[in-house]
Amino acid sequence: MKLLEFTDKFPDEQSCKEAFxxxxxxxxxxxxxxxxxxxxxxxxxxxxxxxxxxxxxxxxSGTVMQSSKLPYQYWFIAMHLITSTKKSFSAKEIQRQLGHKRYEPIWSMVHKIRSVMGLRDDEYQLKDQIELDEGFFETVSITRDKSEPLKRGRGSQRQTTVLVSVESKDAGKSHNPKKHGKTKQVRYLKMKVVESLKKEEIGDAVKKNVEKGAKITSDKSTSYVDLDQDFEMNSKVIPKKEIPKALPWVHIAISNAKRLLLDVHHRIDDDFLQNYLNEFCYKFNRRYFGDLFDRLLVAAVSYRWNYLGETHG
Ligand SMILES: [Zn+2]
Incomplete structure (x- = not known):
């Protein structure tokens, strides 16, 4: 939504509340x-x-705003800012825009919005032809009491593993790879933080994200050995220089996500990486949809937020 349209439609707290x-x-x-x-x-x-x-x-109650004391207008402005750019806003920046004194409630609001984006995307599975691989994201691991997610502790650097699946298909004859670069076209993507590359965990994650029977192209990895029961697997050892051809979009997605996250958020807390990825994927998956504000608002009234992977009613 354009800024003027937004301020016209939602000039004050009352208009936001009524729309909600x-x-x-x-x-x-x-x-x-x-x-x-x-x-x-x-x-x-x-x-x-x-x-x-x-x-x-x-x-x-029963919406993303449950138990929030912030004005409706804050939520609307935050959702407008987040959906108005392909990039993102840090909670710090949104706090500055709102002129709110305390950081914590704004931080929490923004993460709840991202969490709702993830819940929305979780309703869909990828299908047909899939590229699958893992990406490793630089994060900071902070030892903290989980009941106080904002308590700043000392963090240690680590790599967090993210399972990335992309629905892509051969671009067809009319598509000129010289002009458009890739031999495949991409539609939707998913990025999920995983604890390990154990085949059981990867198997579960793939089954959740990809429709049964889909054709999966991947590098040959022991994490994927069990997948051939549910999917048509096309996995082979892929030499490094072949990767851009075999798995083009998965790697473009990973490097774009890394660049964007680093650019906006600098230091990524591993507990919240999934939320940042939710936002990235949500926007990517709707890049041709036009106005996202309305869609996000529908999601915001439909879901309660999801904190650190726990699903609330
Ligand atoms: Zn009743």
Missing amino acids: KAYRLKQGIVCKKCGGTHHYWKKNREEWECKKCQHRTTLK
């Missing part, structure tokens, strides 16, 4: 207690009351 409510109503309010879908709107309390069991649902 309208988006929720469009999704439908479902009572957490009895599953009822008919509600009264209690204007003075700004919550819905189930017609069947009287259970109340606040405007924010």
